Amino acid sequence: MSETVKYLLPEERLPRAWYNLVADLPAPPPPSLHPATGACLTADDLAPLFPASLIEQDASTERDIEIPEPVRDIYRLWRPSPLYRARRLERALDTPARIYYKYEGVSPSGSHKPNTAVPQAFFNQQEGTKRMTTETGAGQWGSSLAFAANLFGLEVDVYMVKVSYQQKPYRRAAMEAYGARCIASPSNLTESGRKILAEHPDSTGSLGIAISEAVEMAAQRGDTKYGLGSVLNHVMLHQTVIGIEAMEQMEMAGDEPDILIGCSGGGSNFAGCAFPYIGRKLRDGNDIRIIATEPAACPTLSRGVYAYDFGDTAHLTPLLKMRTLGSTFMPPGFHAGGLRYHGMSPLVSHAMDLGLIEAQSFQQTECFAAGVEFARAEGIIPAPETNHAIRAVINEAIACREEGTQRTILFVLSGHGHFDMQAYTDYFAGKLTDLPHDEAALARSTDALPEIQGVKPLISA
Amino acid sequence: MSETVKYLLPEERLPRAWYNLVADLPAPPPPSLHPATGACLTADDLAPLFPASLIEQDASTERDIEIPEPVRDIYRLWRPSPLYRARRLERALDTPARIYYKYEGVSPSGSHKPNTAVPQAFFNQQEGTKRMTTETGAGQWGSSLAFAANLFGLEVDVYMVKVSYQQKPYRRAAMEAYGARCIASPSNLTESGRKILAEHPDSTGSLGIAISEAVEMAAQRGDTKYGLGSVLNHVMLHQTVIGIEAMEQMEMAGDEPDILIGCSGGGSNFAGCAFPYIGRKLRDGNDIRIIATEPAACPTLSRGVYAYDFGDTAHLTPLLKMRTLGSTFMPPGFHAGGLRYHGMSPLVSHAMDLGLIEAQSFQQTECFAAGVEFARAEGIIPAPETNHAIRAVINEAIACREEGTQRTILFVLSGHGHFDMQAYTDYFAGKLTDLPHDEAALARSTDALPEIQGVKPLISA
Numbered sequence: 001m002s003e004t005v006k007y008l009l010p011e012e013r014l015p016r017a018w019y020n021l022v023a024d025l026p027a028p029p030p031p032s033l034h035p036a037t038g039a040c041l042t043a044d045d046l047a048p049l050f051p052a053s054l055i056e057q058d059a060s061t062e063r064d065i066e067i068p069e070p071v072r073d074i075y076r077l078w079r080p081s082p083l084y085r086a087r088r089l090e091r092a093l094d095t096p097a098r099i100y101y102k103y104e105g106v107s108p109s110g111s112h113k114p115n116t117a118v119p120q121a122f123f124n125q126q127e128g129t130k131r132m133t134t135e136t137g138a139g140q141w142g143s144s145l146a147f148a149a150n151l152f153g154l155e156v157d158v159y160m161v162k163v164s165y166q167q168k169p170y171r172r173a174a175m176e177a178y179g180a181r182c183i184a185s186p187s188n189l190t191e192s193g194r195k196i197l198a199e200h201p202d203s204t205g206s207l208g209i210a211i212s213e214a215v216e217m218a219a220q221r222g223d224t225k226y227g228l229g230s231v232l233n234h235v236m237l238h239q240t241v242i243g244i245e246a247m248e249q250m251e252m253a254g255d256e257p258d259i260l261i262g263c264s265g266g267g268s269n270f271a272g273c274a275f276p277y278i279g280r281k282l283r284d285g286n287d288i289r290i291i292a293t294e295p296a297a298c299p300t301l302s303r304g305v306y307a308y309d310f311g312d313t314a315h316l317t318p319l320l321k322m323r324t325l326g327s328t329f330m331p332p333g334f335h336a337g338g339l340r341y342h343g344m345s346p347l348v349s350h351a352m353d354l355g356l357i358e359a360q361s362f363q364q365t366e367c368f369a370a371g372v373e374f375a376r377a378e379g380i381i382p383a384p385e386t387n388h389a390i391r392a393v394i395n396e397a398i399a400c401r402e403e404g405t406q407r408t409i410l411f412v413l414s415g416h417g418h419f420d421m422q423a424y425t426d427y428f429a430g431k432l433t434d435l436p437h438d439e440a441a442l443a444r445s446t447d448a449l450p451e452i453q454g455v456k457p458l459i460s461a
Numbered sequence: 462m463s464e465t466v467k468y469l470l471p472e473e474r475l476p477r478a479w480y481n482l483v484a485d486l487p488a489p490p491p492p493s494l495h496p497a498t499g500a501c502l503t504a505d506d507l508a509p510l511f512p513a514s515l516i517e518q519d520a521s522t523e524r525d526i527e528i529p530e531p532v533r534d535i536y537r538l539w540r541p542s543p544l545y546r547a548r549r550l551e552r553a554l555d556t557p558a559r560i561y562y563k564y565e566g567v568s569p570s571g572s573h574k575p576n577t578a579v580p581q582a583f584f585n586q587q588e589g590t591k592r593m594t595t596e597t598g599a600g601q602w603g604s605s606l607a608f609a610a611n612l613f614g615l616e617v618d619v620y621m622v623k624v625s626y627q628q629k630p631y632r633r634a635a636m637e638a639y640g641a642r643c644i645a646s647p648s649n650l651t652e653s654g655r656k657i658l659a660e661h662p663d664s665t666g667s668l669g670i671a672i673s674e675a676v677e678m679a680a681q682r683g684d685t686k687y688g689l690g691s692v693l694n695h696v697m698l699h700q701t702v703i704g705i706e707a708m709e710q711m712e713m714a715g716d717e718p719d720i721l722i723g724c725s726g727g728g729s730n731f732a733g734c735a736f737p738y739i740g741r742k743l744r745d746g747n748d749i750r751i752i753a754t755e756p757a758a759c760p761t762l763s764r765g766v767y768a769y770d771f772g773d774t775a776h777l778t779p780l781l782k783m784r785t786l787g788s789t790f791m792p793p794g795f796h797a798g799g800l801r802y803h804g805m806s807p808l809v810s811h812a813m814d815l816g817l818i819e820a821q822s823f824q825q826t827e828c829f830a831a832g833v834e835f836a837r838a839e840g841i842i843p844a845p846e847t848n849h850a851i852r853a854v855i856n857e858a859i860a861c862r863e864e865g866t867q868r869t870i871l872f873v874l875s876g877h878g879h880f881d882m883q884a885y886t887d888y889f890a891g892k893l894t895d896l897p898h899d900e901a902a903l904a905r906s907t908d909a910l911p912e913i914q915g916v917k918p919l920i921s922a
Contacts, residue, residue: 005537008469076466077545077840084538088612106567108840110879150837151549170631170882176889177836177882375638376611379538379569418571418879421631421638428637 005087007249009080014072019240021275021347022233023063024282029233029350030321033308041318048219049226051127054120057234063279065237067119074118074151078107079241083249084413089377090397097400098255099393101413102246102273105380109174111415112269113144113229116238120227121145125152130223135159135185135210138337139171140383140415141229146180149227156180159187159213162205164337170419185210192216192314207340208313208327215316230266231311231320231345239272242412247276250410257288257410259396263388264292264301264359265338267345269414275347278356290357292348293388295367297435298331300324300344301352301359303442307449311343319450323349325437326445332435334364335423336384342445362391363434368427370394371417383415384423466548468710470541475533480701482736482808483694484524485743490694490811491782494769502779509680510687511695512588515581518695524740526698528580535579535612539568540702544710545874550838551858558861559716560854562874563707563734566841570635572876573730574605574690577699581688582606586613591684596620596646596671599798600632601844601876602690607641610688617641620648620674623666625798631880646671653677653775668801669774669788676777691727692772692781692806700733703873707734708741711871718749718871720857724849725753725762725820726799728806730875736808739817751818753809754849756828758896759792761785761805762813762820764903768910772804780911784810786898787906793896795825796884797845803906823852824895829888831855832878844876845884 022028032041043055050058057065067075086099104112124132132149134156136142142158149156158180165172165184175182185205186193192212196203203209218226228235250256260277262270270292281288292301304323311317313327323344325331331340351357364384371387373394374380382390389411400407417424426432483489493502504516511519518526528536547560565573585593593610595617597603603619610617619641626633626645636643646666647654653673657664664670679687689696711717721738723731731753742749753762765784772778774788784805786792792801812818825845832848834855835841843851850872861868878885887893 004472005534006472008471010469011465011467073466108836108842147840151840169886170879173882173885173889174842174879177833177842177885179837372638375569376640379608379612381569381635381638416879418631418635418877419882421634421880424634424638425630428634 003087005085007083007252009245009248011076013248014075014079015067015241015244017064017066018237019244019276019279020060020063020065020237021279022061024279026282026354029346032346033319035310035315035317035319045318049215051123051129051225053123053127054234057237058232068122071119071122075241080245081106083246083253085253086378089374092373092377093394093397093401095397095401096404096406097397098406098408099397100250100253100255100408100410102242102410103380103413104242104269105413105416108147109140109144110418111140111144111383112239112242112272113141114148115241115272116229116235116268117144117148117227119238121148121152121154124225125154129154129225131155131157132225132227133157133159133214133217134227134229135207135214137161137164137207137340139164139168139175139419140338142180142182143171143174143178144229145227146175146178150179157217158182159185159210161185161207161210162203185213187213189213190216206313211312212314212316230268231343233347235268236271236275236345236347239268240275242269242272243274243276246273246410255408258407259289259291259409261291261293261389261392261409261411263339263385263414264294264344264348265341265385267348269412271345271348273412274357278351281356291392292357292359293392294359294361295334295336295339295388296361296363297334297437298325298340299361299437300342302361303437304344305446305449306349306353309343309449320346321349322346323352324449325442326449328448329442329445334435335426335432336364336388338385339388360392362388365427365432365434367391368424368432380413381417382413383417384420386414464548466546468544468713470706470709472537474709475536475540476528476702476705478525478527479698480705480737480740481521481524481526481698482740483522485740487743487815490807493807494780496771496776496778496780506779510676512584512590512686514584514588515695518698519693529583532580532583536702541706542567544707544714546714547839550835553834553838554855554858554862556858556862557865557867558858559867559869560858561711561714561716561718561869561871563703563871564841564874565703565730566874566877569608570601570605571879572601572605572844573700573703573733574602575609576702576733577690577696577729578605578609578688580699582609582613582615585686586615590615590686592616592618593686593688594618594620594675594678595688595690596668596675598622598625598668598801600625600629600636600880601799603641603643604632604635604639605690606688607636607639611640618678619643620646620671622646622668622671623664646674648674651677667774672773673775673777691729692804694808696729697732697736697806697808700729701736703730703733704735704737707871708737716869719868720750720752720870722752722754722850722853722870722872724800724846724875725755725805725809726802726846728809730873732806732809734873735818739812742817752853753818753820754853755820755822756795756797756800756849757822757824758795758898759786759801760822760898761803763822764898765805766907766910767810767814770804770910781807782810783807784813785910786903787910789909790903790906795896796887796893797825797849799846800849821853823849826888826893826895828852829885829893841874842878843874844878845881847875
């Protein structure tokens with residue numbers, strides 16, 4: 001019994017550089033394209049939305065990108081995050097597998113999101129930004145950016161999908177505690193918001209509308225920029241502190257993962273842990289299996305097509321080459337709000353295309369069952385998103401037991417569920433139903449992809 | 462900027478023994494008394510409610526009480542908890558003071574409560590208990606006992622005050638996630654509950670009623686015992702892991718507290734950090750100031766009398782010599798539910814009587830203001846209870862600035878506020894008002910203390 005559970009690194013071992021997967025890939029990722037002209041996206045195209053240093057990171061081919069000291073100093077508030085050996089879960093499953101998890105719920109906002117919120121706020125402040133805008137659905141990203149931007153003296157406007165604004169007052173309160181302004185979207189503050197409200201005064205909003213409002217507000221003011229919590233290369237980059245630390249901690253444990261698992265919505269917590277391991281796999285040729293998990297109701301990697309698509313429903317964003325269900329795909333209202341995105345990080349999609357990772361999708365009730373099993377063994381109540389990773393972990397561990405094979409499994413526990421307990425309440429009340437994706441809707445939304453519409457660049461891409 | 466923020470101990474440094482303050486006190490604490498006979502309470506009197514080992518701990522005069530290995534093995538899931546240097550708060554306050562906090566929010570349930578829930582569950586299981594009952598108000602203790610008891614295969618029935626049961630579904634969901642049964646109190650399951658419901662079918666319950674139900678259920682079944690989250694000596698004992706670790710971590714930091722601060726409801730997080738320091742003060746004669754903080758609306762230590770009183774409103778418990786506002790005192794409905802208790806740990810009260818600690822009380826809005834200031838500097842959003850400690854810390858740090866004096870302040874950050882964000886929402890909405898205690902009600906409730914009623918033992922005590 002009395003064996004180490006937590007592998008802790010001292011602050012001195014905080015990574016000094018983020019890891020850029022692009023440097024090790026056998027083929028560069030396809031470029032992003034301007035939505036109007038179809039030309040390759042330039043730094044100038046993005047300048048109204050992002051500071052130059054982040055745009056540069058998006059395009060960088062350097063392997064190691066230095067983490068500025070002021071960012072490391074804030075990371076110290078919770079990083080290096082602990083790596084746990086799930087000894088109690090192993091015993092509960094009676095498996096020969098060794099299960100480890102990298103726990104990102106120790107951050108102030110309870111998830112991995114501040115890993116990128118902090119550098120985004122830092123680089124914005126360095127380049128003179130006074131205010132940041134962003135959108136948030138469930139509120140995980142909004143509260144993380146609110147936390148980070150406050151530390152650099154930036155104002156933050158968070159456009160929160162109105163139905164979440166009303167139903168999730170806890171997250172809103174967290175944003176306000178950090179000094180951010182939280183605005184129910186659609187709002188009267190923007191053109192896009194006013195247009196929606198004129199047509200649908202009772203609109204409860206959507207992530208697509210909230211993105212439009214946040215982007216519009218950032219684009220029209222010189223001192224205001226936009227922050228995005230997933231999908232883009234620089235976000236994946238910042239999250240690699242997870243995997244870099246995990247590698248060193250696995251070494252402390254004297255072990256090495258055979259399987260790495262993370263849940264994937266826009267891709268950031270998965271990429272954060274996986275990319276350093278993919279890089280090593282590419283350099284060393286080891287045969288680690290890397291699995292991204294997602295909801296059956298929004299199976300972007302498992303069932304999406306690899307094509308150029310818009311990042312938002314309003315078609316304001318650049319065209320990104322990615323696994324997508326089509327920007328008009330509306331996933332049903334399941335409980336893992338962080339996994340309800342029609343697209344996927346272009347870099348994660350590219351890694352999938354190169355055969356470096358695999359994907360698995362799960363129904364929500366089997367995911368909550370896994371989360372409850374985990375909580376009863378290990379104590380931590382995981383976020384609904386994370387339960388998708390845990391489902392896969394438990395399945396693999398059971399397979400080890402049945403085959404009598406020892407394997408080492410590492411997964412990212414992206415956040416705790418303390419803000420998401422309504423989902424557990426609904427689960428225990430039997431109110432959750434399994435929601436497979438709608439085949440007909442998927443056919444319609446992928447049919448409506450821009451390449452079908454003959455957008456010029458897509459032909460040449 | 463780049464100086465250590467977190468002082469971390471490896472699991473090997475987990476304390477091997479709890480510290481029993483009674484061993485170092487110049488005078489033993491007054492005995493507890495049987496509510497009917499007035500005689501000194503015996504182990505037999507308590508046997509229907511608690512396992513023998515906990516009853517023994519309550520009466521022990523040994524300084525060090527060994528922590529069983531299975532308990533240490535569960536402590537490993539989050540302990541040793543980190544000690545933080547609040548460098549950002551110090552800078553925000555522009556104070557020469559050095560501020561440290563021991564962060565207990567890293568436990569699975571988000572507070573210090575599992576420190577005692579785990580050993581209580583262990584000793585119960587060792588002595589054959591199959592089921593534990595307890596009461597909970599806001600749900601912090603209920604979810605902690607649910608977590609702990611599940612790990613030892615015990616069933617748990619939590620009687621949750623009905624109004625909280627309805628208003629705080631998140632905590633209830635956490636208890637259910639750990640496999641506990643959560644019952645709205647008053648319930649039809651007990652005599653006490655049925656009696657209340659017959660008279661007041663719409664009763665929204667009270668902690669007093671919930672205690673009666675939990676105690677009744679435990680007393681009448683041989684395989685069922687009762688768990689209490691604060692007040693009793695064995696609870697204070699288990700919490701001393703906080704202070705024992707903090708001492709070692711302060712040594713790592715090369716510093717020594719001049720002032721120690723903790724919020725105090727029943728007294729357990731305060732005692733957990735303070736008792737090891739009080740013990741050292743008694744042995745070494747150093748002049749550390751130790752301050753317990755509490756709400757102005759329920760000023761047990763600041764304004765209570767030191768007398769024998771019942772622990773509950775229904776007068777089922779033993780008579781405890783403690784600081785009390787009178788068991789009929791009904792504090793107003795302020796937001797720090799964990800500090801709404803009419804009494805105080807007898808050991809904490811005794812330490813106060815011996816002049817070893819002092820008390821300060823604060824209004825709730827000034828406490829939330831302090832909590833928000835802390836969150837914006839340090840990231841962690843504290844529980845409303847903890848804000849009472851933070852108010853005192855900030856006041857002391859400001860005094861240091863004004864006097865130009867350097868002092869080192871250590872406080873316990875007893876838990877995060879992620880389950881309590883409604884309180885912050887109300888604070889930001891301007892809905893919180895300051896609630897001084899009601900002088901007339903206090904006079905009535907202290908007049909009604911049992912010694913006034915001539916209960917025999919109180920004369921001889």
